[in-house]
Amino acid sequence: MKQYFSFFRIRFIAGLQYRAAAWAGVVTQFAWGFLSILMYRAFYQSGAENFPMEFSQLTTYIWLQQALLAMFMIWLFDNDIFDSITSGNIAYELCRPCDLYNMWFVKNVATRLSNVLLRCLPIFIVAACLPYPYNISLPADWACGALFFVSLIAGFFLQVSISMVIYISAFYTVSPAGMKILSVTLMEFLSGAVIPIPFFPDAVQTIFNLLPFASMQSTPFLIYTGYTSGADALAAIGVQLFWLVVIYVSGRLLIKHALKKVVVQGG
Amino acid sequence: MIELRNINKTFKVAKRNAGFKEALKSLFNREYTYIHALKDVSFTIGDGEMVGYIGPNGAGKSSTIKIMSGVMSPDSGECVINGRVPWKDRKAHVSEIGVVFGQRTQLWWDVPVADSFDLLKDIYRISDEDYKRTSSRLIELLDIGEIVKTPARQLSLGQRMRCEIAASLLHNPKILFLDEPTIGLDAVSKIAVRDFIKAVNRENKTTVILTTHDMQDIEALTERILLIGKGRILLDGTLDELKTRNSSRKTLTVVYAGNAFPPTDKISVVKDIGGHAEIVVDTEEISVAQAIAYVTSVVEVKDISVKGASVDETVVSLYKEFEI
Numbered sequence: 001m002k003q004y005f006s007f008f009r010i011r012f013i014a015g016l017q018y019r020a021a022a023w024a025g026v027v028t029q030f031a032w033g034f035l036s037i038l039m040y041r042a043f044y045q046s047g048a049e050n051f052p053m054e055f056s057q058l059t060t061y062i063w064l065q066q067a068l069l070a071m072f073m074i075w076l077f078d079n080d081i082f083d084s085i086t087s088g089n090i091a092y093e094l095c096r097p098c099d100l101y102n103m104w105f106v107k108n109v110a111t112r113l114s115n116v117l118l119r120c121l122p123i124f125i126v127a128a129c130l131p132y133p134y135n136i137s138l139p140a141d142w143a144c145g146a147l148f149f150v151s152l153i154a155g156f157f158l159q160v161s162i163s164m165v166i167y168i169s170a171f172y173t174v175s176p177a178g179m180k181i182l183s184v185t186l187m188e189f190l191s192g193a194v195i196p197i198p199f200f201p202d203a204v205q206t207i208f209n210l211l212p213f214a215s216m217q218s219t220p221f222l223i224y225t226g227y228t229s230g231a232d233a234l235a236a237i238g239v240q241l242f243w244l245v246v247i248y249v250s251g252r253l254l255i256k257h258a259l260k261k262v263v264v265q266g267g
Numbered sequence: 268m269i270e271l272r273n274i275n276k277t278f279k280v281a282k283r284n285a286g287f288k289e290a291l292k293s294l295f296n297r298e299y300t301y302i303h304a305l306k307d308v309s310f311t312i313g314d315g316e317m318v319g320y321i322g323p324n325g326a327g328k329s330s331t332i333k334i335m336s337g338v339m340s341p342d343s344g345e346c347v348i349n350g351r352v353p354w355k356d357r358k359a360h361v362s363e364i365g366v367v368f369g370q371r372t373q374l375w376w377d378v379p380v381a382d383s384f385d386l387l388k389d390i391y392r393i394s395d396e397d398y399k400r401t402s403s404r405l406i407e408l409l410d411i412g413e414i415v416k417t418p419a420r421q422l423s424l425g426q427r428m429r430c431e432i433a434a435s436l437l438h439n440p441k442i443l444f445l446d447e448p449t450i451g452l453d454a455v456s457k458i459a460v461r462d463f464i465k466a467v468n469r470e471n472k473t474t475v476i477l478t479t480h481d482m483q484d485i486e487a488l489t490e491r492i493l494l495i496g497k498g499r500i501l502l503d504g505t506l507d508e509l510k511t512r513n514s515s516r517k518t519l520t521v522v523y524a525g526n527a528f529p530p531t532d533k534i535s536v537v538k539d540i541g542g543h544a545e546i547v548v549d550t551e552e553i554s555v556a557q558a559i560a561y562v563t564s565v566v567e568v569k570d571i572s573v574k575g576a577s578v579d580e581t582v583v584s585l586y587k588e589f590e591i
Contacts, residue, residue, distance in 0.1 A: 006389035014377050092373040094338045096390050097362040260340070 004102055008110045015114025022118035029066040029123060036062050037134060052198040056133035057225040061196055063127040063136035064221050070115030071156050072217040074187045077163065077180065078104075078111055085170045094259075101255050104167060108160045140226045147233050151220035154240040159216045161247040162187070168251060171258035192218035198227060209236075212243035269312040269335065269442070269474070274344035276305040276330055276498075304330045305341065306498040314441070315472040317464075319479065319489035319506075323586055327498045328478040332446050335476070336366050349441065362391060365435035369447035372427065373434055374419035380430045381415040384437060391438035398437065405433040408463055425456030432460065436467065442474045443467070449481050461487045482578040494585060501589050509581055516584075517555055518574045519546040523566040531565075534558055542569075 037059055044055050053061070070076060081104055084090045093100060127136040139145040166183050170176040188194050190213040197208050197218045208214045219236045222228040228236055282300050283293040305327045312318055322328050333339040334346060337353030337360045346353060353360045374383045388398045406412050409429045419427060432448065445464070449457045465488060468475050477488060485492065485506065492509055494502035502509070521544045528536050528544060533553065538545040548558045555573055562568060 003390045003392065006386050010375060010378060010382055010386045013382070014375065017377060087371075089371050091333065091336075091338045091368055092366070092371060094357070095336055095361050095364070095366045097358045097392075098390055099358075 003098060004106045007098075007103060008106050011107050011110035012114045015111055016118065019118070022115070025070075025115075025119050026122050029069055029119065030126070033062050033066040033123075033127070053196065053225070053227055056135075056137060057227055058196070059134055060136050060225045061221050061227075063123065064224060065193070065217065067120040067123040067127070067136075068116055068152075068217075070112050070119060071152075072159055072191075072193070074159075074163075074191070074193070075180075075184045076112060076115070077166070077176075078108055081107070081167045082170050082176045085167070086174060086176070100259070101164065101252055105160060105164060108163055109156075112156075112160070139224050140229075144223065144226060144229065144233075147237065148220055148224040151223050151233070151237050151240060154237060154244055155216045155220045158212065158240060158244045158247060161244060161251055162212065162216070164251040165247065165254060168254045168258055171255075187213050187216075190214070191216050192221075196222075198222070209239070212247060215240040215243050268314055268347075268349060269310075269476075270345070270347045271311075271331075271335070272309045272345040274305050274308040274331070274334060274341045274346060275303070276327075276334065276339075276341045278302045278304055303498050305334075308344070308495070308498070308500055310493060310500060310503060312474060312476065314474055315468070316491060317468045317475045317477070317489050319477050319485040319492045320495065321479065321482075321485060321492060321582065322495035324480075326495045328495060329446055331495070332366075332444050332476070332478060336364060336444055337361055362438065363440055364442045364444065365438070365440035366444045367428075367431050367435045367446065367448050369428070369445070369450040372419065372431065374427065374430060376420050377418055379416050379418055380411075380422070380434075383419065383430075384415065384434060387434055387437050393438055397439070401437055401439060402433075405436055408466060409433050409459070425452050428452060428456065428460065429463075432463065436473075439471065440473065442476070445475065445477045445479075447479055448477065449479060449484055457481075457484075464488060482582060486578050494582075494589075496586065496589050502585065506578070509585070510578065512581070512585075515550045516575075517548045517550060519548060519555075519558060519562065520544075520572045520574070521546060521562055521566070521568060522570040523562075523568050525567045527566075529565055531561075533561055 040055070040058055040062075044051060048055060051058075065072075084093060093103065096103075124136065129135070139148055162183075166176070166179055169179045173179055190208060190211055192208075192214060197205055197214055200208060215236075219228070219240055223233045223236065278301070279299050280302055281293075281297050283289045283298060308327070308331060320328055320331070330339070334341050335348060335353060337357040340354040348360065349363060351360045374380055375386070384402060387393075388402075393401070406415060409432065411426070411429050411433060414422060414426045414430060417426075419430070422430065428448065432445075435443065443464075448464070449460055452460065461484060464475060464477070467473050475488075477484065479485060490505055492502065492504060492506055493500060494509075523542055523544065528539055534546050534548060536544055536546050546558065546562070548555055553561075559571060559573075562571070
C-alpha cells in the first residue's frame, strides 16, 4: 500500500507544479460557466415551466461541473501512459514489483485530484458569492450532502476505471488516437457533460441512466442539486457501484490478457 | 543462477511494398512475415559472473534481456532465474533484479532525481537503513551528489545515465541487466560507468549481463562473451579465446616509394593507394618476418608497422564468418 501512496505523492507533487496552467484553467472554466448559464437563461426566459430542472438547480449543476472539471473530464488522459505503451517504455514499469493496473490507477487519481485541488477553490468561492439564482447553493440537507459525497467518490473511481480501459486498449491498437477521439465524443454526450441528462426525452434518459456513463458525473451532481433524492438517489448510487465493479473487473481482465501477449517495441 | 534452455520467440510483422497501390491493397489483404528473433537460445550464467552479450543490431540481444527480466514471454523454452520463471513470477523476480535500458529512462522527468530515488525506495520496500547506506554509496561512487538535486530533464546524457544506473541498483539486486549502458556517452562518462560496474560486480558479487556495441566496454569489463546472431547463440567463450581465433591475422601498414606492388599470391594486399598499402598476413601460412622480407624485396619501404587484429575487427570477422 505504501508504494502506491508514494506513487500518488510524487504524481501529486508533479501536478501541483503547473500553476500557470491551473490559473488559465480557472479563467476558462469561469468563462465557460458564465456562457452556459447565459445561454440557459435565454431558454428559461422563454418559458421556465418547459424545463425539467429549476434554474437555480441548473446553475448549481454547471458550477459544480466547472469546479470539479478535472475529476470528470474525459479527455484528461495521462499521455505518459499512452507513450509508455506505444514507445515501449513500459519495459521499465514491468520491471517493478508492483501491480501495473494499480500503479496506473493511482497515477490517474493523483493527476486528476492535483488538478482539481488547484482549480476548484477559486471557482467555488466566486460562484458562491454570485447573486441568486446565478450562484452555487449548498445541498438541501446533511443527508443530501453525505449521499453526494459517496456518489462523487464512486463516480470518480468509475471515471478512472473507464479511462483505464481506454489506456489498456492502446496495447491492441498501437496508436491511441482513434480510441481517444471516439471515447471522448461518445462519453461527453452520454455522461451529461454537454447537456445535463434531465434535458433529454424520457425514453432517452432511461437508456442513458442504465449506461455506465451517466454514473460518472451526472449522478453525483444531480444528487447535490436535489434533482435526484431519497430512494432514487440510493438506487442511482447502486447503479454506480454496479458499473464500478463491472468496469474495474473488465479492466483487470483486459490488462492481464494484454500483458500476456505484450511485445515491447524498439531495441 | 540463470538458465535458459531452447528459448524461441517469433514476432509477426506486417509488411508491404512502398507505394499508394500497395497501401490500398494492404487495407484488404495484409501480408505478414514472421521474424524468428530467438532460435533455440540456451546458456547458463553462474552467480557473480560478468557476461558480455554481443551481436549486430537485430540479432536478438534486447529480446533475450526482455525475456530474462520478465517483461516478455517466449513462445517456447525454459528460463529459470534464481529458481523462478521470470514472466510467471514477475513481481518476486523483478524485486531481485536491476535493469538499465540505455535508450529509455526510468527517472521522473519533472522532479529532481532524488525524488525518483525516494519513490523507488518505497516501490521496492527498501528499509530506511539499507536505503541510506546504498544510496550514499552509489552517490559517492558515481559522483552524482549535486546532480540528484536537479530535475531529470535538465541533465546531460552522461549525468542521466549515471543516475539511471544508480536507480537500478538502489534495491541491491542480485542480477543487473545493462542494455547498452554506454550508448552515446563521452569518454569520461564511459570510463566512470565502466569502473563503477566493475566495482559493483567485485564488491557485491552482483551478476552483470551487459549488451553493447562498444567493444571497449567488453574488453574493459567482461571475461565471458556470448555472441548472438540471427537469433542463435554462435559463440560462448572468453574474450581471450575470441581473440586467439583471429590472432593469426596481422596487418602490415607499409609506406613505400617507387613502383606499385606487383601482383602476388604470397601476401594479400587489401589496400594500395598512392604508396600506402595495407597487407593482411596469415601467420599460419607465412611468418611476419618472411612477409616483411618479401615486401622490402619488391618495393622501396619508407615505413612499416605491424598490428594485431583489434577486438572490433575480430568481431567483424566473426560476423562475417557466421554470415550475420
